[in-house]
Amino acid sequence: NGLRHRPTGSMDEGPAKKSPTVSQDLRDLLKTERQTLTIYDAYPKSIFHFLLLPRVKPDSGLTVNDLESLKTLLAGDKTRAKKVIDALNEDARSLRKEIEEEMEKRYGFKWPIWTGFHGAPSMHHLHLHVLSADLCSPKMKNKKHYNSFHPKLGFFLHIEEVLSWFDSDPSYFKTKAALKEKEYEALLKEDLNCWKCESDMKNIPALKTHLQEEWDKEAARGKAKAEKKRKLEEKRKDTNSVQEKAEKEDRVGKRQKIADTSD
DNA sequence: GTTCTAGAAC
DNA sequence: GTTCTAGAAC
Numbered sequence: 001n002g003l004r005h006r007p008t009g010s011m012d013e014g015p016a017k018k019s020p021t022v023s024q025d026l027r028d029l030l031k032t033e034r035q036t037l038t039i040y041d042a043y044p045k046s047i048f049h050f051l052l053l054p055r056v057k058p059d060s061g062l063t064v065n066d067l068e069s070l071k072t073l074l075a076g077d078k079t080r081a082k083k084v085i086d087a088l089n090e091d092a093r094s095l096r097k098e099i100e101e102e103m104e105k106r107y108g109f110k111w112p113i114w115t116g117f118h119g120a121p122s123m124h125h126l127h128l129h130v131l132s133a134d135l136c137s138p139k140m141k142n143k144k145h146y147n148s149f150h151p152k153l154g155f156f157l158h159i160e161e162v163l164s165w166f167d168s169d170p171s172y173f174k175t176k177a178a179l180k181e182k183e184y185e186a187l188l189k190e191d192l193n194c195w196k197c198e199s200d201m202k203n204i205p206a207l208k209t210h211l212q213e214e215w216d217k218e219a220a221r222g223k224a225k226a227e228k229k230r231k232l233e234e235k236r237k238d239t240n241s242v243q244e245k246a247e248k249e250d251r252v253g254k255r256q257k258i259a260d261t262s263d
Numbered sequence: 264g265t266t267c268t269a270g271a272a273c
Numbered sequence: 274g275t276t277c278t279a280g281a282a283c
Contacts, residue, residue, distance in 0.1 A: 043264065122264080141265095142278080203272095203277060 027058060035087035038095055041129070043139040045149050048099050048113070048132040052091055053125055054084050067126050070117045070162070074177035082166050088128045089115075089159055095130050103132070109222030116158040118148055119184030128159065135195065136215045142204060147188045150195050155187040 035057065041049040056064050062084065066076050073081045092115045103110040112133040121127065135149055148155050165176045192201040196214045201207035 139264095144279095205277075 034091065035084075036091045038091065041131070044131070045137050045140050045145055046131040046134050047136060048102070048130075049137070050095060050099075050130045052088050052095065052128040052130060054088060060084075064125075068124055069121055069126055069179075070157075071177070071179040073126055074179070078166070078173075084126075085159070085163060089163065092128060092130050092159065099130070099132065107219065107222070109219070109226045111218055111222060114149070114151055114156070114158065116156050117162060119155045119157055119179060119187070120181045129156075134211070134215050134218070136211050140208065143192060144188045146192065146204070146207065147190055150193075152195060153187055153190060155184055 033055075035055055037053045037055055039051050039053070041051050054062075054067055056062065056067060060080065060083075061077070062073075062080055066072055066080075067084070073084060096113045096115070099113055100110045113130060114133055115128065115130050117126075117128060129149070131149065133151070135146065140146060147153055150156060151158070165173050168176075192204070192207050193199065194201060194207070194210055194214065196211075199210075201210060
């Protein structure tokens with residue numbers, strides 16, 4: 001489907017290793033190896049946009065069919081489903097950490113990151129989106145693209161919300177787990193409104209201009225905050241060195257006093 | 264997902 | 274007349 005591999009590790013690693021034929025060694029390896037695969041979204045809808053996919057583990061009891069989507073996963077064994085989502089959640093946590101480092105490096109500040117599933121996904125095989133909270137990207141081209149990531153519309157299901165279904169009463173879980181495609185698809189047709197300030201947008205070009213302005217404001221705030229922190233740090237260092245100097249002089253003074261009185 | 268395009272909206 | 278959307282075809 002045109003997605004580029006992003007093997008686990010640094011952000012600039014090369015292609016994944018070729019799998020050898022299935023041997024006992026590989027089976028053993030797969031038991032201990034991490035449960036998920038992280039890739040770049042081929043059509044990023046934010047400045048940072050990754051996908052996390054659960055690996056099909058021979059010993060997990062889950063088949064490629066169970067892992068087709070959130071819907072198919074939740075239709076099966078609840079305990080196994082929870083394990084898969086927990087594993088994705090855990091790896092999303094470390095991925096967010098990496099993204100934050102990259103935000104600091106490239107932009108000098110960091111901003112929120114969303115983690116969630118689509119209510120009615122188009123790509124086969126369960127995938128968790130991890131994307132920066134900006135929705136600024138040249139690949140963001142139409143209403144469907146935008147609404148599918150709007151954090152308050154309901155199509156984008158934050159992972160914490162999905163996890164909360166497991167702790168709710170079984171009838172509620174069942175209702176949510178049904179993930180009715182028709183209902184989710186209807187959300188994609190909703191009117192455009194800014195996810196940040198909630199103002200209505202007349203069309204996609206207007207929305208994109210507005211999102212860019214929101215992002216520019218966020219960047220200005222972020223950089224100002226980082227600058228303030230840097231200055232405070234500098235001041236603290238200065239105070240420390242002045243204090244150290246004073247203490248040093250004080251010690252010299254005391255020594256002098258001792259020397260004077262010892263005569 | 265993209266490109267093409269008819270016709271709606273302005 | 275131009276801009277924009279949305280559905281079909283790929």
